[in-house]
Amino acid sequence: MHDIRTIRDDPEAFDAALARRGAPPAAAALVADDQRRRALATELQTALARRNEASKAIGAAKARKAEDEAAALMAEVAALKERLPALEAEEKAAGEALTAALAALPNLPAADVPDGADEDGNVEQARWGTPPDFAFPADEHDRFGTALGLDFETAAALSGARFALLRGPVARLSRALGQYMLDRNTLDAGYEEVAPPVLVRDEALFGTSQLPKFAEDLFRTTDGRWLIPTAEVSLTNIVRETILDAEALPLRFTALTPCFRSEAGAAGRDTRGLIRQHQFDKVELVSITTPDQSAAEHEQMTRAAEAILEGLGLPYRRMLLCTGDMGFAATKTYDLEVWLPGQKRYREISSCSNCGDFQARRMNARYRPAGEKNTRFVHTLNGSALAVGRALVAVLENYQQADGSVRVPDALVPYMGGTAVLEPRR
CATH class of the missing domain: 1.10.287.40 (Serine-tRNA synthetase, tRNA binding domain)
Incomplete structure (x- = not known):
């Protein structure tokens, strides 16, 4: 606003x-x-x-x-x-x-955001890691993942297109990824873990800018509530209609939740595999801070997401989004794109945005500077750390072996009960 x-x-x-x-x-x-x-x-x-x-x-x-x-x-x-x-x-x-x-109007871009009409105008900022050089043709996850527990046929019979059923080793790996991300965010990056509701009212979605403009992208229940498209909605609205003390800021929240998106307008895009689903798990980061801290907080949040990718040994690049590719509520956004050997290209796995006071005005979320009577609007930031399904895709494809097995990243072995390799069913 x-x-x-x-x-x-x-x-x-x-x-x-x-x-x-x-x-x-x-x-x-x-x-x-x-x-x-x-x-x-x-x-x-x-x-x-x-x-x-x-x-x-x-x-x-x-x-x-x-x-x-x-x-x-x-x-x-x-x-x-x-x-x-x-x-x-x-x-x-x-x-x-x-x-x-x-x-109805989008947030205004920060001065250092590059101009551009679409993703072609995004600017690469940095790269980390080297894409693996396989001695065999790298395959896409949905082709070899079925032998590891990826089941799209049963999911389609249960729910229709853009759903997945995870079984056995893949289900455990997905769970391990979510737990690893939460631990890194809470133990290393200083975020408070939250288990929020995934059903919210109109006011919450208005506060984070999904309503009224993007209603068609959401799922609504028969009693008028909405399934969250991201935990950003629940976490950011924690400070709705509140006045915070400046000394308490920044507030940093993280949550692992299911997310629900109708994917309106996405027909024909990523119809195979786990990349674009109606239901998926994601670990979200949200920061509430003061205007003078928000730029530094944006960098801190992005580094928290990058640290997870580095801990998993997944090659990635950081992109500064141009004006035409940013989200509606963002004033500046970094996307992290992970290397997918099966597709032979980088794909978005995290988006970290500074929204300035745009959402705070919609939520009436304020803070009182020390020694002052008047209040000011907080700045809000949000980011993925990470999208669990896309991280699962990245691990499967980057750690695939010639025999159809998948090596478990060292960081995840303790979360897998010591299992170091996912073996395909014969």
């Missing part, structure tokens, strides 16, 4: 920033909506004040036996009382219209 005062102060700068995201100018319409809202608010306040003033004057007029004056005042009060409900409704509707218009 944007600050209308900032837009009023410099509408040209606001439109220029929107243009970097490929959005049309909006400042003039927003300022006009705000002027109408403020004019109605002033009219309402004036009418309320006059009603109260006139109501008091009636008694004084009657005390002076000024019956004509009292009658005129009574008529004026009656007219104001009749007008006030409509005026209140108009003022409320104008405020809601302005809020809806502001909520």
Whole structure:
């Protein structure tokens, strides 16, 4: 959500920033909506004040036996009382219209975000690790993974397309990955583990910007709740409608949850395998911090995700997303892309975003600086550390062996009860 005062102060700068995201100018319409809202608010306040003033004057007029004056005042009060409900409704509707218009606009990009229309405009920042050089043709996970417990046919019979059933060794490896990620986030990176709800109300999804714009990407229950598309929703809304002490910040939360996405508009993309599913597990990171700390917190969060990839020995690269490829709520985003030998390319496995105060304004999440009376909006950040299904794909493909087995990364062996190799069923 944007600050209308900032837009009023410099509408040209606001439109220029929107243009970097490929959005049309909006400042003039927003300022006009705000002027109408403020004019109605002033009219309402004036009418309320006059009603109260006139109501008091009636008694004084009657005390002076000024019956004509009292009658005129009574008529004026009656007219104001009749007008006030409509005026209140108009003022409320104008405020809601302005809020809806502001909520429909994406966050503005940070100054150091490169311009670009799509992923082709992203900028590689760094690489880690060397893609493995196999003495045999590397295969994709869905081809050799069935012998290790990947079962897409049964999942399709149970639930339809874009679901997977994990059995035996692969199921255990998936569980090990999630536990390893949580341990690294809590023991090494200083995040507090949270087990949040995966069903949330409208307000929570509005706060993190999925609603109203991206409703078609979500699953809704019959009682009006929503299945979370990411634990970012639950974790970020922990601070909804709160005022925090600056000394308590940053707050860092992590959670391993199932996530649910309708994948609207993704027809034909990644239809095979685990890359794009309706239901998947993900370990999420969320930070709540002050504006002066948020840039450093963004780097810290991204490094936490990178450390997991490095601990697993998975080659990756860090990408700075351009203006046309960032998420709706982000002001700056780093994507981590892991090397997949079967596809012979890097694929996104983590996205770490600084949202500035964009989500905080929607949630009314604030903090009070030490020694100050006034409050300010916090900055919120979120990132994947990591998407468990995609990490499973990366481990299977990078550690595949010629005989169809998969070597378990050293870091995961303790989580696998000492098992060092996944053997295919013969």
